[in-house]
Amino acid sequence: MVKILENKMIVPNICTITVFAPEIAQSVKAGQFVILRVEEDGERIPLTVSDWDVEQGTITLVYLLVGKTTQRLATFTANDTLATVVGPLGNAMEIDRFGKVICIGGCYGIASIYPIAKALKEKGNQVTIIVEARSSYLLFWQKKLKSVSDQLIVITRDGSQGMPGHIGKLQTILAAPGTPPDRVIVNGCNYLMMRAAQETSPMNIKTIVSLNTLMIDGTGMCGVCRVTVNSSTKFACVDGPHFDAHEVDWDELTQRRKAYLSEESQTMRSSQAQ
Ligand SMILES: Cc1cc2nc3c(=O)[nH]c(=O)nc-3n(C[C@H](O)[C@H](O)[C@H](O)COP(=O)(O)OP(=O)(O)OC[C@H]3O[C@@H](n4cnc5c(N)ncnc54)[C@H](O)[C@@H]3O)c2cc1C
Numbered sequence: 369m370v371k372i373l374e375n376k377m378i379v380p381n382i383c384t385i386t387v388f389a390p391e392i393a394q395s396v397k398a399g400q401f402v403i404l405r406v407e408e409d410g411e412r413i414p415l416t417v418s419d420w421d422v423e424q425g426t427i428t429l430v431y432l433l434v435g436k437t438t439q440r441l442a443t444f445t446a447n448d449t450l451a452t453v454v455g456p457l458g459n460a461m462e463i464d465r466f467g468k469v470i471c472i473g474g475c476y477g478i479a480s481i482y483p484i485a486k487a488l489k490e491k492g493n494q495v496t497i498i499v500e501a502r503s504s505y506l507l508f509w510q511k512k513l514k515s516v517s518d519q520l521i522v523i524t525r526d527g528s529q530g531m532p533g534h535i536g537k538l539q540t541i542l543a544a545p546g547t548p549p550d551r552v553i554v555n556g557c558n559y560l561m562m563r564a565a566q567e568t569s570p571m572n573i574k575t576i577v578s579l580n581t582l583m584i585d586g587t588g589m590c591g592v593c594r595v596t597v598n599s600s601t602k603f604a605c606v607d608g609p610h611f612d613a614h615e616v617d618w619d620e621l622t623q624r625r626k627a628y629l630s631e632e633s634q635t636m637r638s639s640q641a642q
């Protein structure tokens with residue numbers, strides 16, 4: 369049983385949850401995730417560890433409300449308990465002194481890019497963070513992100529804050545005078561990651577994405593998370609979740625992501641009817 373210390377909605381449809389998990393807090397590294405079960409008979413869902421506090425023994429996860437489990441999770445409050453939180457899982461993001469790095473986050477990726485940017489900044493990189501959202505009211509953690517970057521660029525689709533447009537604006541940012549970045553790292557929905565990869569590909573900029581495939585066990589046994597990278601099969605849970613974006617088979621990934629769409633919708637409908 370894992371105790372919840374805080375669970376709240378920070379912007380519409382996105383919540384942050386902090387739980388007491390000292391062993392995970394002590395060993396987790398930027399880019400790793402946990403798999404949690406809200407209740408004993410519930411499904412297992414992977415969520416990235418977006419922040420942690422070793423002294424307090426806490427980890428913080430930021431989650432988008434998409435289906436049955438995330439909706440159920442949002443109903444829990446401080447002092448409630450989660451059935452299990454297993455982790456840290458997956459590989460840490462490669463952190464080195466690359467030079468100039470652009471970190472991009474959209475949706476829950478606005479949070480999961482934070483520890484990555486922080487680790488890169490601590491390593492001495494020049495870090496630019498780009499956050500993308502439909503509108504300014506969907507942005508969060510801007511103060512935190514500013515504290516771990518040299519520059520924070522905001523893109524909103526309705527132009528309510530920062531540059532108007534979507535991730536296609538990356539082209540304009542990359543074309544600005546000055547040396548191009550040595551590396552781009554993208555967290556968020558598959559579409560955002562794929563589009564960012566399309567922008568960096570012509571300039572041959574190394575681009576790393578953190579794939580959010582379907583997952584069950586998270587330990588390389590079930591095969592649900594398989595993806596094709598550089599024409600070979602990889603398991604996102606143990607070989608990833610971070611891969612070279614220019615080597616990912618995005619069409620296959622998009623298809624596999626939709627494999628249980630009707631079951632997920634049905635589960636959602638029946639849980640709402642209860
Ligand atoms: C390594 C890893 C790290 C992740 N980190 C986070 C995180 O930090 N925060 C977070 O919010 N999510 C994260 N995810 C995605 C998260 O696991 C799913 O959103 C979650 O399992 C959905 O569970 P559900 O039962 O609520 O929805 P489901 O019933 O599984 O899905 C409901 C609907 O949402 C769609 N959907 C589900 N997941 C996604 C997705 N990832 N992208 C787009 N559409 C989706 C489904 O196609 C379906 O239509 C991560 C996934 C992986 C593999």
Ligand code: FES
Binds near residue numbers: 588589591592604
């Ligand atoms: S989630 Fe089962 S092999 Fe990756």
